[in-house]
Amino acid sequence: MSALFSSGVSDTDKRKALRAGLASGELQRWPGAFSPLVAKLIADVGFEGVYVSGAVLSADLGLPDIGLTTLTEVAARGSQIAHATDLPALIDADTGFGEPMSAARTIAALEDAGLAGCHLEDQVNPKRCGHLDGKDVVPTDTMIKRLRAAVSARRDENFVICARTDARAIEGIDAAIDRARAYADAGADLIFTEALRDLGEFERFRAAVDVPLLANMTEFGKSDLLTADQLRDVGYNAVIYPVTTLRIAMGAVERGLREIASAGTQSGLLDGMQHRSRLYELLRYADYNDFDSDLFTLEGVRS
Numbered sequence: 001m002s003a004l005f006s007s008g009v010s011d012t013d014k015r016k017a018l019r020a021g022l023a024s025g026e027l028q029r030w031p032g033a034f035s036p037l038v039a040k041l042i043a044d045v046g047f048e049g050v051y052v053s054g055a056v057l058s059a060d061l062g063l064p065d066i067g068l069t070t071l072t073e074v075a076a077r078g079s080q081i082a083h084a085t086d087l088p089a090l091i092d093a094d095t096g097f098g099e100p101m102s103a104a105r106t107i108a109a110l111e112d113a114g115l116a117g118c119h120l121e122d123q124v125n126p127k128r129c130g131h132l133d134g135k136d137v138v139p140t141d142t143m144i145k146r147l148r149a150a151v152s153a154r155r156d157e158n159f160v161i162c163a164r165t166d167a168r169a170i171e172g173i174d175a176a177i178d179r180a181r182a183y184a185d186a187g188a189d190l191i192f193t194e195a196l197r198d199l200g201e202f203e204r205f206r207a208a209v210d211v212p213l214l215a216n217m218t219e220f221g222k223s224d225l226l227t228a229d230q231l232r233d234v235g236y237n238a239v240i241y242p243v244t245t246l247r248i249a250m251g252a253v254e255r256g257l258r259e260i261a262s263a264g265t266q267s268g269l270l271d272g273m274q275h276r277s278r279l280y281e282l283l284r285y286a287d288y289n290d291f292d293s294d295l296f297t298l299e300g301v302r303s
């Protein structure tokens with residue numbers, strides 16, 4: 001069981017766990033945590049890791065996902081989420097927050113923040129959601145510079161640097177595969193294959209690239225929603241559900257607010273709510289009480 005106050009597993013050990021998961025041949029499932037509390041729930045339900053989404057981080061601040069957030073904001077929220085769980089957390093670093101030297105600094109900041117890895121994408125700035133039209137990619141050699149800078153700044157060799165290619169929707173699948181190969185040669189540990197259409201495209205990617213691959217099962221986008229079994233059978237190594245928990249929560253919040261506005265009470269909503277006792281269980285309320293009473297007893301002994 002994890003420690004109180006913060007994670008009981010060191011950043012180094014989480015990174016080793018992430019690497020081991022990627023090498024295990026088992027599909028690593030990383031739902032997005034929109035808060036530290038959600039990260040605790042993800043661990044409790046039994047997933048292998050936690051994802052910290054840029055789209056969610058922006059939306060949570062009331063902003064669209066168009067590259068407005070700063071490294072400081074992303075690293076700070078990432079740190080809160082990463083330290084709330086014993087699971088490794090992979091964070092969305094967008095385009096690296098600037099030119100290659102800034103991408104390098106991003107890696108240092110995210111390592112310091114306790115993340116187990118991050119992804120950098122080959123979009124131009126300002127970036128867009130990978131499932132929307134109107135995005136664009138930088139030339140391959142520009143992305144390679146971004147990646148090389150990132151890799152050279154890494155101090156913990158186990159920190160996972162994932163390269164995301166957005167090229168499928170712009171240049172087609174063959175170009176996306178060529179880019180993935182080039183990014184792996186530049187030192188990427190994992191390739192995020194953004195906005196592939198269907199199972200056949202995931203299969204093509206898997207057959208063409210021999211580094212670990214990550215699938216993005218985001219809703220209302222360009223990709224079919226494939227099951228974990230389908231992705232496992234194709235040989236993908238990791239899957240993220242980046243915005244899913246936020247969409248579930250916001251759907252419920254909106255329905256609830258409308259009911260309170262119309263019915264004048266929330267009493268019809270109680271069955272759908274997380275109970276106070278379940279919240280306290282997740283937060284380990286009783287363990288904090290024990291900790292506190294131990295302290296109290298200790299003081300009693302001293303006086």
Ligand SMILES: C[C@](O)(C(=O)O)[C@H](CC(=O)O)C(=O)O
Nearest residue numbers: 053054055129130131218242
């Ligand atoms: C994975 C992603 O980069 C994110 O920020 O979570 C988004 C998800 C989304 O907007 O649905 C993306 O795919 O660009």
Ligand SMILES: [Mg+2]
Nearest residue numbers: 053054055092
């Ligand atoms: Mg993103």
